[in-house]
Amino acid sequence: MLHISVIIPVYNAAEFLEKAVQSAAQFDEVKEVILIEDKSTDNSLEICQQLSSETPKVKLFQHPDQGNHGAGAARNLGIEKATSNFIAFLDADDYYLPNRFDAEKEIFKDSKIDGVFNAIGTEYLTEKGKEEFESKFKETSLSTVNYPAEGEEIFKGLLGLTTKTFGTSFHLNSLTIRKESLEPHHIRFNKDLRVHQDTEFIIKLAYHCHLKTGCIDKAVAIRGVHDNNRITKIIKYSPQYNQRQFLLWNSLNSWASDNQIPSESRKRIYLIYKSFDLSLKKGFVKYCNILGEVLKNPEILKTKYRFTYYNK
Template identity: 70%
Template structure:
């Protein structure tokens, strides 16, 4: 893997953290290039990007052709387009890699069947307010990871909650390394229309189309910086704004699932029930309960999903 990884960093208003993120990636022998894609920041992030690109040949700076703001999905897509490495990995501009970031990949990618490797993400509390908001939403969870090693179809099933053992519902993009050829083969890109949850939506589709394998999942390979400006901690769970965002996210997954002829029926049903739960949460007034009654008669399982209280409230 030496000199084969393109690290893609979308940059938007990250001036306080960007240099640490870049420096955490630049020293790896595995890293061929660091692709900074600046998304029309309103702070001095662009100036920092230009300085970094000037000082090190590994660092390459790009902007959207119109130099506009297009969101993280479209920005990562541009990074994938510009990447020249055999592998691509991702890093948020306010996070950083740890020294063991590519340890698992060195061995796992010797198997040509493996198209992607993921690991565990740790946390660093940068501000006290950020810490309070994060712990209020996620408790004192030291790692974002899955519960046991898995690969192939079990990763996709696990993310949808379709495995006998509880796999875990998420692994973070910062810990993911992919063969670029797999992205091209399956025409996989981020949904540029999603301004939030585009990473989670991408991971679901990725796990279906590509053969993924767990790497280091019991200790962190990268760290998420927790500060006052993390969007993930600003929305109260099961609030109207939370339900709206989840609805948009799961509608995108549902629309994708409809077009996938070979998608297992159990997966299609699971995706539909989650999507419909958040869809029902958007209904208002007395008519809402008519929709709930109709849906529960048509699909009784919706009353047994973990998301049922989204719309029963």
């Protein structure tokens, strides 16, 4: 039987937290539900304390300084506190479905598999949240990848380097990973990225570990969409969006160089990073930089980002 630690970062999630915890604690495979309370301003801490006192599986932790450090740092603390040999993640405003670990039970019989990911669904909790989400994302009913894959194909697929479109990413709610697989390269979330730290983690994980698709045609978890989802608040290709993407791809570009990943993948990461770098420049300097980059790397014109800018 799998022994799984489910890590839930908690910040201002009082309205949803009990449902999330119960959805994880229901599984025999889940030996502990680790709540990392990140200095909420609502009564999330009190609910965490109540849940941990009522349910033996639930364990509550805070950062040593009891401060707010973001979801990345919270998940890292959860990884350090986890005692099971497998780790899964869940956002505090989401929940697991009864089939959450069905694929893992079979796939992890193969010892070479480090991690499994699946599809997730979407539930609209408010009308405003639904409007904002549907205006920004094409995958509204099922967030998944386009075909079964494993190993290097997943890493290349996430970077758009496969012959057919794999999909841009997958959600942490659908991922289960062997804890020991994180250690050789000390794979952790980038605590300096307040958003997109999950995307960076997934790309690094796909490179260093042997991942495999699980159930990709049916949801195993549900993402709750409401008025306060941060991901829906940013207008695509607005200056704030481009700045956040720049920080993500700048970090990945440094990682790719430090780890000497294959040249094709390294160059793709660089071109995406550079396209967002160029998008943040202004005026005549911007066009001089674009011209210089195009002369050096004509392939940058093939990126879907195309030095995007935002007019309003």
